[in-house]
Amino acid sequence: MQVHRPQLNPLAESALREIQAQGIAVTPDIVLWVQDAAERIRARPTRTPEEMVDWPILCGGATLYPISFAAVEWIRRLPVILHNDTKAIGYACHHAHDKAILEATSNPKAAIKAINEWVAGLTCSPEALEATVARLFDGPEFIEVPVAGQKKPETKTTCDYGVVIRALCSRYTGTTPDHWLWGAGRDQAYKMLEQSNTELPDDQQVSAYEMEANIAFRAVISHIINTAKAEEAKAEATT
Numbered sequence: 001m002q003v004h005r006p007q008l009n010p011l012a013e014s015a016l017r018e019i020q021a022q023g024i025a026v027t028p029d030i031v032l033w034v035q036d037a038a039e040r041i042r043a044r045p046t047r048t049p050e051e052m053v054d055w056p057i058l059c060g061g062a063t064l065y066p067i068s069f070a071a072v073e074w075i076r077r078l079p080v081i082l083h084n085d086t087k088a089i090g091y092a093c094h095h096a097h098d099k100a101i102l103e104a105t106s107n108p109k110a111a112i113k114a115i116n117e118w119v120a121g122l123t124c125s126p127e128a129l130e131a132t133v134a135r136l137f138d139g140p141e142f143i144e145v146p147v148a149g150q151k152k153p154e155t156k157t158t159c160d161y162g163v164v165i166r167a168l169c170s171r172y173t174g175t176t177p178d179h180w181l182w183g184a185g186r187d188q189a190y191k192m193l194e195q196s197n198t199e200l201p202d203d204q205q206v207s208a209y210e211m212e213a214n215i216a217f218r219a220v221i222s223h224i225i226n227t228a229k230a231e232e233a234k235a236e237a238t239t
Contacts, residue, residue, distance in 0.1 A: 012038035024228040037220045059132040060124025064093040066185035071096040
C-alpha cells in the first residue's frame, strides 16, 4: 500500500528555522499552524463576474454590496466579538458605499443600535442573511492575532489599505482615494490592481491578495515568537 507523505511548505520551513533561531522550541502545534498559514498564501479566491463588477445581492428587502475598504475598517472599530458577526457584516455591506451613514455610526454604541434596527427591518430569516453574506465572502479569511504580553488584544489589519489605494490612484490617473475607499468594492479594487500588473513580467507581478496573505503570514510568525518569549519571561519571573 502506498502512503502519501506530506511535504513541508518551503515558506513554512523557512519560518520554522526563523522561530528556532530565536531559541524557541518548535512544537507539533507550531508546525501545524505555520504550515497552514503558509498554504493559505497559495490559495486564490475565486469571484463571480457579478461580484467583481460590484453588483449588489438582494436580501430581505436590503441590497448587500461587496464590502469596501472603508466598511472593513468600520467593522474593525466594533467590539472584537462583532468582527465576524453576520448582522454587523451585513449592515456594513448594505452601507458599503454610504460614507455619511457609516461615519455617523462609527461609535460602537451607535453602531450596535443601528445594526439591530437594520436587522429588525429585514424580511428574511437569519439563515438567509448568513447565506447572502457568505456568498460575498467566499475567499479565504485571515485571522487576527493578539500581541503577546498585552492584557487586551490589539486589533491589527491584515493589509495596509493605504498602500493599495495610493497604488490605484497612481495607476488610474484621475481617480481619488475616496473613490477606492468608498466608491469601489474591496475585491473590485484588488482586481483592478492585479490588472495593472499585466505590463510587468509574470515573475514580477504581485497581486493585492498576495500582499495581504504575506502580511497575515508574517503576523502569525510574529505572534508565535512574541508569545513564546512572553511565556518564557513570565516563567523566569516566577522562579
